[in-house]
Amino acid sequence: MKFVRWLITISLTLGVLGTMFVAGVAVFFSRDLPDVTTLKDVQLQTPMLVYSRDGKLMSQFGEKRRIPLAIEQVPQQMVDAFLAVEDARFYEHPGIDVIGVARAFVSLVTTGERRQGASTITMQVARNFYLTRDKTFRRKIREILLAWRIEQLLTKDQILELYVNKIPLGYRAHGVGAAAEVYFGKTVDELTLPEIAVIAGLPKAPSVLNPIHSIERATERRNVVLSRMLAVNAITQAQFDEASVAPLQGKYHGPAVEMNAPxxxxxxxxxMVEKYGEEAAYTQGYRVHTTVDSTLQxxxxxxxxQNLLDYDQRHGYRGAIANPWLMGEEDNVTLQMPSPPWDTAQTKKYLKKFKSYQSLSPAMVQEVGEQSATIALKTGQLSSINWDGMKWARAFISDDKQGPAPKTAGEILQPGDVVMVQPAPESGEYLLSQLPEASAALIAMDPKDGAIQALVGGFSFNLSQFNRAFQAKRQMGSNxxxxxxxxAFAQNYTLASLIADAPISHWDASAGVTWRPKNSPNTYDGDTRLRLGLAQSKNVMSVRLLRSVGIEKVRQHLAKFGFPLSDIPPNESLALGSASFTPMEVVNAFSMIANGGYQVKNHLIEEVEDQHGNRIFHHQPLVACPECEKIDEERVSAQEELDALVDEPADLFALCPAYPVDEANRAPHVIPTPNTFLVTQAMNSAIWGGGNWSAGTGWNGTGWRAARALKRHDIAGKTGTTNDAKDAWFSGFQPSIVATSWIGFDDHKRKLGSTKYNNNLNKEQIIGTEFGAKTALPAWIKFMEVALKDIPVQPFTAPDNIVSVRIDRSSGKLSQQIGNNSRFEFFVAGTEPTQYSEPPRTTVDPFTDANADTPVTDDDELF
Known part of the structure; x- marks a missing residue:
């Protein structure tokens, strides 16, 4: 009995001491434990997502890829898989699995090594949120204490939700949603059982057990997970048998971007970085909704x-990127005899050095026939280039000179050449190509509120991140x-005003030279109406207009369109476009012509939401609102009438129409609408020309290719080419959309050059000196073909104070003649001509007057 009492005493003493020790340890390590209540409102580091206006994902930014999921969104099989392999008694223990701890302790005592872990899912949550992964007793004790606290604070499902969203699973994927996307390119609800088992097996060692790193190790770990699921009856034997032998592929999947607009x-x-800071922008899960339309983009x-490829190819082929088959190439020794062809593995390894851009990818020429070639692609697959895919490739000599058209493939290619190719439409073959050396930009926006609908800053963002759309200042030329x-219209000039289209010779004493601006082409027509002068881009007329209006008045007027005054040169070269602006500034200015003179501001971001869908930013654009001005006029007129009738005037506010746009959001009306209407008319003639071709009086504007391609009269535009053709532009609009296209070299010294006829190609090819109509307009047309496809024709409507009278084409004076020598013209009321070009007739007898039955020509119609 004494022994029993002694044993009980010792046991109680040890128990008390043990309890005191554990309590002491708990108190000691609890002193600086983090506050787990933050888990109730935890903000998981989530990347920023960028969307188009129509909801297409364009990009995501952030070091960690994460797709937060509610526990209800996680498939039950995935929950079962994690519980089976990580914590089978998760719903039973209080955060610490005593059995697991005992098993790990026994293993440590018997082997002297930490072979088994005892971490529950709750403990892993504690570690992932608050602790390091250091394998120390101190960290483990803190982990246990935190797990106990977490279990008191949160439900099991809340803990599990934190776990599946926080856990690192390799390749920057955090959480099961991101892992499903990275390893399988799927959402979690699309995963198969074998794929679920792969993801559930990753926490043990995500860097080496994933299928991208090792198919073998990933498969082995997957089957361990499936075995555990079978052991706890989470799956049947049949499911195990099928899933354990399923083939596994290892491939990295980027974010599920639906539209690439880098x-x-x-x-x-x-x-976002400027507004919210770099850390917040990349981690707070912001969802940015832009104004960009995916179809237009x-x-x-x-x-x-395509326009850059077309330009580049008509200037000639610059040769192969490399040819490793030439023996001794790396030692700068070239022998005439090529080495034997490489096998597939050698070819694939070598081609990995070369990147793909847009539709272009590297390939290696294997064999060259009479008018064809066999190529090996980056994947090792063999394909071919037929004659139609390479016959364009005459030699590039300079920007102004090309070699003769080739007759055989051997004049273009040789075995071992590394070249860029692009898929041929629908044939399964490839076309020979090359990376363009020129650059380009295109911006489209809504002229009503400045919303950017599409923006391209170069051929490829991977090739150059320099965004020419808003970073490149280039001379505008005739644009x-x-x-x-x-x-000039602001100074009461009209579309019918005559300006001398004649050579100019001006001595510049300060420079000691004579300035002789010339037309292009170098032809002159004498006194010419302003409509024709702008439509045909007469340089000398522009200079004379500038002189007549006054340089400073012109500069101040241009500043109203948003052009920085400091960038507007105070000399006559301004008339020919010596000023340099970005394409963004240019399209913004043209939007004011399109919208009637309202100063809208371009904007790209419509709204920003946090990761919970709460709006935290909403852009309120300035909106062109001509309807608001009409309502203002109606209210003033009605109020004046009422004031004159009654002694105590009533407020008519409630009786008049409501404003469609809040006053604070109305764009300033800085250019009178009649002014922009006259400019639009001249720009419409730049597209459609005028006169009567059957009568021999027809003429083309510089943008006639747009009329032929788009076949609609509600478009207006203007070409632009600088001296020596270093920059080419086309800017134009339809009432609902305005776009600017620019092309040139990043090297300002380099010219766009010229091309001669290629005998291998059809008659539709572009030849001669490059300029706006040939070089920039084709991209504008290709874009507008899509942008205007479903938009009905919207004729340009004349403002209320615009009148139309018949004028004589030669003199711009009033005319009573109905025929090819006259036309209707628009004028701001009060500026129309008062003199006739011929004596006015008081009566017209349709039975005796020869002109009475003259049909109205196309040019007489008011488009």
Missing amino acids: YVAEMVRQF QAAIHAVV IKPFIYSS
């Missing part, structure tokens, strides 16, 4: 890319003339 995405990133990318003419 120049737009980078602009968004810069905005893809159309803009295609237009710019500036509509604004010069607008300044």
Whole structure:
């Protein structure tokens, strides 16, 4: 009995001491434990997502990829898999699995090594949120204490939800949603049982057990998970048998981007970092909704890319990128005899050095026939280039000179050449290509509120991140003339005003040279109406207009269109477009012509939401509102009438129509609408020309290719080419959309050059000197073909104070003649001519007057 009492005493003493020790340890390590109540409102680091206006994902930014999920969104099989392999008694223990701890302790005592872990899912949550992964007793004790506290604070499902969203699973994927996307390119609800088992097996060692790193180790770990699921009856034997032998593929899947617009995405990133700070922008899960339309954006990318490829190819082929088959190439020794062809593995390894851009990818020429070639692609697959895919490739000599058209494939290619190719439409073969050396930009926006609908800053963001759309200041050339003419209309010039189209020779004493601006082509027509002068881009007329209006008045007028005054040169070269502006500034200015003179501001971001869908930013654009001005006029008129009738005037506010746009959001009306209407008319003639071709009086505007391609009269535009053709532009609009296309070299010294006829190609090829109509307009047309496809024709409507009278084409004076020598013209009321070009007739007898039955020509119609 004494022994029993002694044993009980010792046991109680040890128990008390043990309890005191455990309590002491708990108190000691609890002193600086973090506050677990933060888990109730935890903000998981989630990347920023960028969307188009129609909800397409364009990009995501952030070091960690995470797709937060509610526990209800996680498939039950995935929950079962994690519980089976990580914590089978999760719903039974209080955060610490005593059995698991005992098993790990026994293993440690018997082996001297930490072979088994005892971490529950709750303990892993504690570690992932608050602790390091250091394998120390101190960290383990703190982990246990935190797990106990977490269990008192949260439900089991809340803990499990934190776990599946926080856990690192390799390749920057955090949480099961991101892992499903990274390893399988799927959402969690699309995963198969074998794929679920792969993801559930990753926490043990995500860097080496994933299928991208090792198919073998991932498969082995997957089957361990499936075995555990079978052991706890989470799956049947049949499911195990099928899933354990399923083939596994290892491939990295990027974010599920639905529309690739990297120049737009980078602009968004810069905005968000500036507004919210770098850390918040990348981790708070912001969802940025832009104004970009996915269909228009893809159309803009295609237009710019194809136009650059077309320009580059008509200037000639610059040769292969490399040819490793030439023996001794790496030692700068070239022998005439090529080495034997490489096998598939050698070819694939070598081609990995070369990147793909847009539709272009590297390939290696294997064999060259008479008019064809066999190529090996980056994947090792063999394909071919037929004659139609390479016959364009005459040698590039300079920007102004090309070699003769080739007759055989051997004049272009040789075995071992590494070249860029692009898929041929629908044939399964490839076309020979090359990376363009020129650059380009295209921007489209809504002229009513400045919303950017599409933006492309170059051929490929991977090739160059320089965004030419808003970073490249380039000389405008003749693209500036509509604004010069607008300044003239502000001084009561009209579309019928005559300006001498004659050579200019001006001695510049300060420079010691004579300035002789010339037309292009170098032809002159004498006194010419302003409509024709702008439509045909007469240089000398623009200079004379500038002189007549006055340089400073023109500069101040151009500043109203948003052009920085400091960038507007105070000399006559301004008339020919010596000023340099970005395409963004240019399209913004043209939007004011399109919208009737309202100063809207371009914007890209519509709204920003946090990761819970709460709106935290909403852009309120300035909106062109001509309807508001009409309502203002109606209210003033009605109030004046009422004031005159009654002694105590009533407030008519409630009786008049409501404003469609709040006063604070109305764009300033800085250019009178009649002024912009006259500019639009001249720009419409730049597209459609005028006169009567059957009568021999027809003429083309510089943008006639747009009329032929789009076949609609509600478009207006203006070409632009600088001296030596270093920059080419086309800016134009339809009432609902305005777009600017620019092309040139990043090297300002380099010219766009010229091309000669290629005998291998059809008659539709572009030849001669490059300029706006040939070089920039094609991209604008390709884009507008898509942008205007479903938009009905919207004729340009004359404002209320615009009148139309018949004028003589030669003199611009009034005319009573109905025929090819006259036309109707628009004027601001009060500026129409008062003199006739011929004596006025008081009566017209349709039975005796020869002109009475003259049919109205196309040019007489008021488009």
